Amino acid sequence: MNKRTFVKAMAAALMAGFMSVEALALDNLTIIAPAKPGGGWDQTARAMADVMQAGGQAKAVTVENVAGAGGTVGLAQFTDKNKGDGNALLVNGLVMVGAVLTNKSPVSLTDTTPIARLTGEYEVVVVPANSPHKTLADLTAALKADIGSVAIGGGSAGGTDHILAGLIAQAAGADAAKLNYVPFSGGGEALAAIMGGHVAAGISGYGEWEGQIKSGELRALGISAGAKVEGIDIATLKEQGVDVELANWRSVVAAPGITDDQKKELVAAVDAMHASDAWKKVLADKKWIDLYMSGDEFGAYLASENDRVTGVLKTIGLVQ
Amino acid sequence: MNALEQLLQGFAGAITLENLGWSLLGVTLGTFIGILPGIGPALTIALLLPITGYLEPTSAFIMFGGLYYGAMYGSSTTSILLNTPGESGSIITAIEGNMMARSGRGAPALATAAIGSFVAGTIGTLLLTFFAPVVVKLAIAFGPAEYFALMILAFTTASAMLGSHVYKGLTSLALGIALGLIGIDELTGQVRLVFGYAQLLDGIDLVVVAVGLFAVGECLYVASRKELREVTVEAVGGSLWMTREDWRRSWKPWLRGTALGFPFGALPAGGTEIPTFLSYFFEKKLSRRPEEFGKGAIEGVAGPEAANNAAVAGVLVPLLSLGLPTSATAAILLVAFQQYGLQPGPQLFVNSGPLVWTLIASLFIGNAMLLVLNLPLVGLWVKLLRIPQPLLYGGILVFSTLGVYSVNRSTFDLGLLFITGLMGYLMRRFDFPVAPCIIGLILGPLAEQNLRRALSISQGDWSVFITHPISLVLLILSVIMLLLPVFWKPRTA
Numbered sequence: 001m002n003k004r005t006f007v008k009a010m011a012a013a014l015m016a017g018f019m020s021v022e023a024l025a026l027d028n029l030t031i032i033a034p035a036k037p038g039g040g041w042d043q044t045a046r047a048m049a050d051v052m053q054a055g056g057q058a059k060a061v062t063v064e065n066v067a068g069a070g071g072t073v074g075l076a077q078f079t080d081k082n083k084g085d086g087n088a089l090l091v092n093g094l095v096m097v098g099a100v101l102t103n104k105s106p107v108s109l110t111d112t113t114p115i116a117r118l119t120g121e122y123e124v125v126v127v128p129a130n131s132p133h134k135t136l137a138d139l140t141a142a143l144k145a146d147i148g149s150v151a152i153g154g155g156s157a158g159g160t161d162h163i164l165a166g167l168i169a170q171a172a173g174a175d176a177a178k179l180n181y182v183p184f185s186g187g188g189e190a191l192a193a194i195m196g197g198h199v200a201a202g203i204s205g206y207g208e209w210e211g212q213i214k215s216g217e218l219r220a221l222g223i224s225a226g227a228k229v230e231g232i233d234i235a236t237l238k239e240q241g242v243d244v245e246l247a248n249w250r251s252v253v254a255a256p257g258i259t260d261d262q263k264k265e266l267v268a269a270v271d272a273m274h275a276s277d278a279w280k281k282v283l284a285d286k287k288w289i290d291l292y293m294s295g296d297e298f299g300a301y302l303a304s305e306n307d308r309v310t311g312v313l314k315t316i317g318l319v320q
Numbered sequence: 321m322n323a324l325e326q327l328l329q330g331f332a333g334a335i336t337l338e339n340l341g342w343s344l345l346g347v348t349l350g351t352f353i354g355i356l357p358g359i360g361p362a363l364t365i366a367l368l369l370p371i372t373g374y375l376e377p378t379s380a381f382i383m384f385g386g387l388y389y390g391a392m393y394g395s396s397t398t399s400i401l402l403n404t405p406g407e408s409g410s411i412i413t414a415i416e417g418n419m420m421a422r423s424g425r426g427a428p429a430l431a432t433a434a435i436g437s438f439v440a441g442t443i444g445t446l447l448l449t450f451f452a453p454v455v456v457k458l459a460i461a462f463g464p465a466e467y468f469a470l471m472i473l474a475f476t477t478a479s480a481m482l483g484s485h486v487y488k489g490l491t492s493l494a495l496g497i498a499l500g501l502i503g504i505d506e507l508t509g510q511v512r513l514v515f516g517y518a519q520l521l522d523g524i525d526l527v528v529v530a531v532g533l534f535a536v537g538e539c540l541y542v543a544s545r546k547e548l549r550e551v552t553v554e555a556v557g558g559s560l561w562m563t564r565e566d567w568r569r570s571w572k573p574w575l576r577g578t579a580l581g582f583p584f585g586a587l588p589a590g591g592t593e594i595p596t597f598l599s600y601f602f603e604k605k606l607s608r609r610p611e612e613f614g615k616g617a618i619e620g621v622a623g624p625e626a627a628n629n630a631a632v633a634g635v636l637v638p639l640l641s642l643g644l645p646t647s648a649t650a651a652i653l654l655v656a657f658q659q660y661g662l663q664p665g666p667q668l669f670v671n672s673g674p675l676v677w678t679l680i681a682s683l684f685i686g687n688a689m690l691l692v693l694n695l696p697l698v699g700l701w702v703k704l705l706r707i708p709q710p711l712l713y714g715g716i717l718v719f720s721t722l723g724v725y726s727v728n729r730s731t732f733d734l735g736l737l738f739i740t741g742l743m744g745y746l747m748r749r750f751d752f753p754v755a756p757c758i759i760g761l762i763l764g765p766l767a768e769q770n771l772r773r774a775l776s777i778s779q780g781d782w783s784v785f786i787t788h789p790i791s792l793v794l795l796i797l798s799v800i801m802l803l804l805p806v807f808w809k810p811r812t813a
Contacts, residue, residue: 068519072521105518149779180777185506191588193464195460195644
């Protein structure tokens with residue numbers, strides 16, 4: 001596929017040389033995935049590249065990986081090198097909001113130009129099959145009684161899983177500052193710790209543990225969606241009286257310092273991509289939930305998520 | 321013999337011209353990326369993920385499996401001949417293997433590595449076939465407390481590599497532990513020792529340090545010494561093939577290495593490196609000629625090479641039977657399964673039995689293919705050593721630089737490579753062993769994280785390390801290991 005993309009890119013570049021530039025299509029769009037190949041951000045960037053080239057929203061798209069530190073290495077490079085560049089997008093998401101804060105990154109997402117929220121995934125709270133916690137209420141009662149004794153395992157410190165653990169503890173009326181969250185590197189280690197009963201509960205994206213939930217090795221106590229998700233037979237946290245909603249969203253932003261016209265052009269291109277059948281097929285194939293929201297609406301959402309994450313990370317003592 | 325029947329059906333599925341072709345492509349590609357330092361199987365499979373859109377799942381997994389095994393073979397070749405480990409699992413191989421190569425025994429070293437890898441890969445795949453459920457139980461029984469005890473045990477093995485001056489070895493170990501502290505602290509997200517360099521936030525890449533300390537350090541040292549520059553290495557001294565004596569000294573280490581490697585691969589925080597340390601340690605302790613270690617003992621190549629290949633087979637156990645990835649490569653393989661809408665786990669054997677058994681059968685085939693490919697090449701590979709020293713070491717420098725740069729295309733990594741290279745030079749110049757530094761870098765962070773996780777779960781109660789039975793046993797073993805040399809001296813031949 002890389003070769004095919006390359007050939008297409010070459011062809012598009014040659015054509016652009018001979019023909020006049022079409023009005024709506026971006027010329028040489030660069031999409032930066034601030035992670036290594038294979039992960040969610042990388043897959044999003046590559047899927048966008050395919051769909052936008054095929055759909056004519058962009059003539060040639062190059063995907064670049066700039067990995068490191070929850071995406072903050074890519075973010076710093078993007079805001080510096082691509083400043084004022086109307087042909088570049090950076091894939092990012094909720095994880096980056098937390099990483100900016102915990103890593104004390106000098107640049108944050110508010111330094112970029114918001115374009116659109118694309119997809120997301122909801123988080124599940126699970127316990128091992130033989131756990132004494134049969135329901136979410138059992139778990140929140142235990143949290144309220146003695147939060148320190150309920151070790152919750154999940155991904156990296158300050159990441160989505162950790163944020164959700166903090167939000168649930170707060171909503172349950174427990175002392176969230178004493179939250180006993182145990183971060184593991186990668187889903188495998190956390191999964192083993194939960195299945196082996198080394199921690200009391202675990203939090204992760206639904207997709208990652210779907211197999212173990214379906215086979216009954218893990219019991220899902222709740223999902224962090226706003227309303228029941230089609231095809232997933234798990235009650236939401238809200239339905240069970242824990243007023244928390246959290247999506248691990250992924251979005252794209254443009255460089256700082258671009259003109260209003262450039263921003264409009266990018267938003268229009270991404271809007272058109274989202275409306276295409278090819279994108280719908282990508283969503284279905286990869287089981288990504290469509291959480292589309294673009295332009296100023298997304299700008300306001302990004303700011304509010306930034307505030308919410310900052311608040312919870314301060315409460316659990318990760319950020320001063 | 322239900323499993324056996326299904327395995328035979330798997331062979332029937334795997335032995336088609338097309339699937340053999342994919343297997344050949346996988347092992348060849350794997351050998352190549354194994355040779356190149358930096359690029360590993362995880363990254364390569366990640367880059368190949370888009371082909372899942374065009375290939376049958378069976379063909380894709382046959383290729384990926386071959387690639388995974390192949391990388392381990394390729395990496396041992398450069399470790400032995402050029403002292404440049406391509407993957408972290410063959411760092412230990414470089415210690416004895418390169419010494420053997422320099423005394424004209426490169427060919428037997430390569431042969432024992434290849435045959436050992438074949439033996440370990442085959443036994444590992446057999447264990448995967450028949451004992452997956454038992455191994456899975458063991459993997460899950462390990463929590464943070466058990467891991468911490470395991471790391472302590474692994475630390476004691478460093479004593480086999482401290483060299484002639486214990487204080488110099490410990491300094492090197494401490495240096496490695498300090499390097500391991502660099503980056504974001506996993507447990508609190510706090511930044512440590514990065515001095516304002518964002519590129520250091522994710523910590524220092526093990527392969528960069530290994531290549532810097534071993535390969536670059538070596539090049540600088542050789543270049544600085546007139547007497548070394550003019551030495552011509554005898555490429556083949558004595559037999560090209562393994563002698564009867566070599567076989568006699570290799571077979572037990574192969575089996576012991578396999579026994580250590582396989583369960584480690586199945587552990588979520590096990591990896592391919594730690595069993596190679598343990599294997600090296602045991603071989604040195606059990607050898608009748610411990611004085612040969614550090615000068616080119618064949619057991620020190622045979623054991624660790626078997627261990628890292630068996631670990632690769634071990635990784636597949638929790639991946640296939642639980643959907644539990646225990647290495648970076650396994651995590652990418654899991655993504656590949658999901659691309660096909662398959663969910664590894666108990667259901668996989670039920671829903672996609674033929675696919676799984678064909679994959680397992682193709683691992684046997686890929687392993688045999690690697691042996692057939694590698695053994696005849698041994699004679700060709702050792703000719704590399706006939707290249708005059710300046711050209712050979714110049715080539716190693718180009719090769720290491722290229723490999724490290726290709727991973728992230730980062731000039732920062734290159735700077736890091738040459739700084740660690742300079743460090744490796746100084747350590748050689750002043751007679752500090754480099755291996756303990758690598759051990760510290762690998763084990764330090766794992767020990768720290770698991771200690772803190774265990775204490776977080778127990779709410780600060782240190783007794784967890786002795787109340788958990790597995791942890792207690794491991795700690796007692798560590799004490800025995802440390803006291804062993806005091807009370808028991810191995811017989812000398």
